[in-house]
Amino acid sequence: MSNLLSISGFSYRHPEASSPSLRDVNIEIEAGEFVLLTGPSGSGKSTLIRAACGLAPAFDGGTAAGELHVGGLSARDFGPGEIARCCGTVLQDPERQVVMTTVRAELALPLESRGLSATAVARTVEETALLLGLGELLDRNVSQLSGGELQRVSLGAALGPRPPLLLLDEPVSQLDPVAADDLGWLLRRLNEELGVAVLVAEQRLERLLPAADRVIALIEGRVACDASPVEFLEWAASTAPALQTPIGEMFHAAGLPAPPPTLKAARAELSRRGLLNGGTKPNQSAEPVGASSKSGSRWRRSKAEPAAIEFKSIWDERSNGRTILEGVSLRVEPGEAIAVMGRNGAGKSTLLAHGAGIRKPTRGSISSLGRVALLLQDPSYYLVRDRVGDLGPAEMLEAAGLANLADRHPRDLSGGERQRLALALVAESPDGQLPAALLLDEPTTGLDPARRKALADRLDQFRDGGCAIIVATHDAEFAAEVCSRVVLLGEGRVLADAPVREVLAGGWHFATETARVLDGLGGALLPDEGAALLRVESNREVRQ
Amino acid sequence: MASGPRPNPLSAARAAVGLGFCAALAGAALALDHPVAILGVIVAIVAVGSLAGRARLLARTALFSLPLAITVGLVNALTSRQGDTVVARLGSLPVIGRLDITAESLSYSGVLILRVEAIVLAAALFSACVDADALLRLLRRRSSRFGLSVGLAARLAPLLARDGKRMAAARRTLAPSVAAPRSAIVEALATGALDRAVDTAAALELRGLGDGPCLAPAEKRRWSRHDRAMALSASVIAILSAVSLAAGWSLFSVGSTIRAADGLAPWIVAALIPLIAVSPMLDRRGVAR
Numbered sequence: 032m033s034n035l036l037s038i039s040g041f042s043y044r045h046p047e048a049s050s051p052s053l054r055d056v057n058i059e060i061e062a063g064e065f066v067l068l069t070g071p072s073g074s075g076k077s078t079l080i081r082a083a084c085g086l087a088p089a090f091d092g093g094t095a096a097g098e099l100h101v102g103g104l105s106a107r108d109f110g111p112g113e114i115a116r117c118c119g120t121v122l123q124d125p126e127r128q129v130v131m132t133t134v135r136a137e138l139a140l141p142l143e144s145r146g147l148s149a150t151a152v153a154r155t156v157e158e159t160a161l162l163l164g165l166g167e168l169l170d171r172n173v174s175q176l177s178g179g180e181l182q183r184v185s186l187g188a189a190l191g192p193r194p195p196l197l198l199l200d201e202p203v204s205q206l207d208p209v210a211a212d213d214l215g216w217l218l219r220r221l222n223e224e225l226g227v228a229v230l231v232a233e234q235r236l237e238r239l240l241p242a243a244d245r246v247i248a249l250i251e252g253r254v255a256c257d258a259s260p261v262e263f264l265e266w267a268a269s270t271a272p273a274l275q276t277p278i279g280e281m282f283h284a285a286g287l288p289a290p291p292p293t294l295k296a297a298r299a300e301l302s303r304r305g306l307l308n309g310g311t312k313p314n315q316s317a318e319p320v321g322a323s324s325k326s327g328s329r330w331r332r333s334k335a336e337p338a339a340i341e342f343k344s345i346w347d348e349r350s351n352g353r354t355i356l357e358g359v360s361l362r363v364e365p366g367e368a369i370a371v372m373g374r375n376g377a378g379k380s381t382l383l384a385h386g387a388g389i390r391k392p393t394r395g396s397i398s399s400l401g402r403v404a405l406l407l408q409d410p411s412y413y414l415v416r417d418r419v420g421d422l423g424p425a426e427m428l429e430a431a432g433l434a435n436l437a438d439r440h441p442r443d444l445s446g447g448e449r450q451r452l453a454l455a456l457v458a459e460s461p462d463g464q465l466p467a468a469l470l471l472d473e474p475t476t477g478l479d480p481a482r483r484k485a486l487a488d489r490l491d492q493f494r495d496g497g498c499a500i501i502v503a504t505h506d507a508e509f510a511a512e513v514c515s516r517v518v519l520l521g522e523g524r525v526l527a528d529a530p531v532r533e534v535l536a537g538g539w540h541f542a543t544e545t546a547r548v549l550d551g552l553g554g555a556l557l558p559d560e561g562a563a564l565l566r567v568e569s570n571r572e573v574r575q
Numbered sequence: 576m577a578s579g580p581r582p583n584p585l586s587a588a589r590a591a592v593g594l595g596f597c598a599a600l601a602g603a604a605l606a607l608d609h610p611v612a613i614l615g616v617i618v619a620i621v622a623v624g625s626l627a628g629r630a631r632l633l634a635r636t637a638l639f640s641l642p643l644a645i646t647v648g649l650v651n652a653l654t655s656r657q658g659d660t661v662v663a664r665l666g667s668l669p670v671i672g673r674l675d676i677t678a679e680s681l682s683y684s685g686v687l688i689l690r691v692e693a694i695v696l697a698a699a700l701f702s703a704c705v706d707a708d709a710l711l712r713l714l715r716r717r718s719s720r721f722g723l724s725v726g727l728a729a730r731l732a733p734l735l736a737r738d739g740k741r742m743a744a745a746r747r748t749l750a751p752s753v754a755a756p757r758s759a760i761v762e763a764l765a766t767g768a769l770d771r772a773v774d775t776a777a778a779l780e781l782r783g784l785g786d787g788p789c790l791a792p793a794e795k796r797r798w799s800r801h802d803r804a805m806a807l808s809a810s811v812i813a814i815l816s817a818v819s820l821a822a823g824w825s826l827f828s829v830g831s832t833i834r835a836a837d838g839l840a841p842w843i844v845a846a847l848i849p850l851i852a853v854s855p856m857l858d859r860r861g862v863a864r
Binding site (some may be wrong): 084085086090110111112115116120122126127128129130131132133136138140141143144145149174188189192384387388389402404405407409414415416417422423424428456457460 | 590656706707709711712715718730733737738741742744745746747748749750753755759760762763766771773775776777778779780781782783784795808
């Protein structure tokens, strides 16, 4: 069999599920191909990756039908351990995949398991570490690594035995923009230089689309599109708008044909049409054409009045000598929404923990107008009962629109429902009073565009009620949509604290895709703003 | 392990030697009967742990294991038939018979409590300071599936500890009216342990562990000064325990009355064990990479 991955008429149903997660899937992946697998939440992407590496149904249970071969091994006859000889797998949550104590041991484990000599193990560990920039981390304890570092370690462990096929499930969902870009380049390099075939399940395609040979879209467990990136973008614009990239959305809204998949080509296309020559840079324009008016706070008051929440020069110094936060000062008014951005390990989550009172600063103080609510990244940590109805009073569930879920087990809810439930638990109170401030840690991880929009709408309702919002996020699009200000943290210090347009329209890593393709033109951050700008430029071009 | 120990000779020694050292301390706690000698073993473990920067972890472990140790002691006091000096008569039960508590059985319960604490602390010292990865490698050479099971168990504990911490943090962010009781967190952790175990087993399978016979290459490195010193220390502790047992230097037995070694012997044993255990820990040359 020449195909590395051959899936034919494959269907899979999770245990006790009422309908199959995968239906009659047919996919062939050849050596050296780079394939993106996309689709809305619950469309079956992760299930397909787990089936391809042998975990479903061997570990997950359930029933499967059809044929699935990896490197010529049938998933019917071989388990994940044997299939792992043909493919390396990186699953979504890096914390659940790291099994050894040190990075060196983690990288060595799959090599030793295959019986390599001590010399070969040592050489390969060293080479893998060099390839992935893990040299400094080799002797570190895995419990001391950030999410991004753990993701790279998992990738290294998967790559070490030099598999011809690499399977990745949403590998950039926990990474900061810089690390996500780095991972995209790395996968491209592995594919182009080492000839490793790559299958990546991802909801946000923009960073990986330039490297892809094909894009496969799954909708309700079926392959809805299997085409080149350009054809996929055309298909998405006409058939599945929710799967468009921000640039595709902008081109579509501006009445332009589907864009080429790379930023460079998209920019060249706009230049060719004469649409990138006018306009103003972000610092020259307060508000771009078509921008929704997003004032800082709808409850703006003078500085003399108390803020909804204020961090006054707070320090977090650990007993091991590390300083996580260095004199961070931040004032958020009632009804104001700000985004805290920065690299993995910059101190964003720690800042929120201080705001919610989970940690106490070693120096400095925090004051607030009232209750401060914190929604942690993984909502399941709040859902510790067997029944949704036991988690809170019925009025609270009613207010959050979740009363119909009262008899379900929290584990059986979708990701979006779990997050809504956790948000209701932390933010709603039986008397209907909103918290003075609501802090959210990476709330968009794993959410598809429809669920992100629903969350943004919910946060707008909190803002309208006078609640201050602080969102720690890597998601520049979400920050641009919800927030009026961005605080950029680096090494525990505030590097920038400025209006959202000033930070996100002029940058490269910390920028929205729209701003990246328009190079900050007119301060446009979101696809509809970019489209409005392009329409103005287009009209100007016609008049000339 | 939440974070690694401070560089120290026990961690720098090879895993098999580290295992032997901790086993020698646990063995001493089993072989010695005199409470003073067992206290000496506890002092030795705490001193070694302190030099490795893990004193706080050992203190927490001692605290958490105290209920278990006291339970063992209580059961002994209630069920032991030895001793003539009755201090309390608690009636009788149909199968067990009379529940008389004697001063002798209470004394031996104290010894048992100390012994349980010493063994738990030796295990904690091992898990805190000895390279679990290297030990797993050793086991995988014997059996791939055994290695998989041990790897699973070793990884599961810190994962559940992390989950518990995060659930507790999440609980602290909730208003009292919706915050679940602590028991709900314990229950959620217990029921979630199976999911975690499946995740971890899946990750180990994906790394190829358990795929056919284990062929991990044997470690070939010369014995370092720390290997030799820790192995010597472990051997001396084992020999001293055996000799003490044979010669009755730490005798403490309960019959109708208590028979205990008299004179300085148990005190000398109690003083020697910490000295022998700590001495290799003082050579810090080459412990940090």
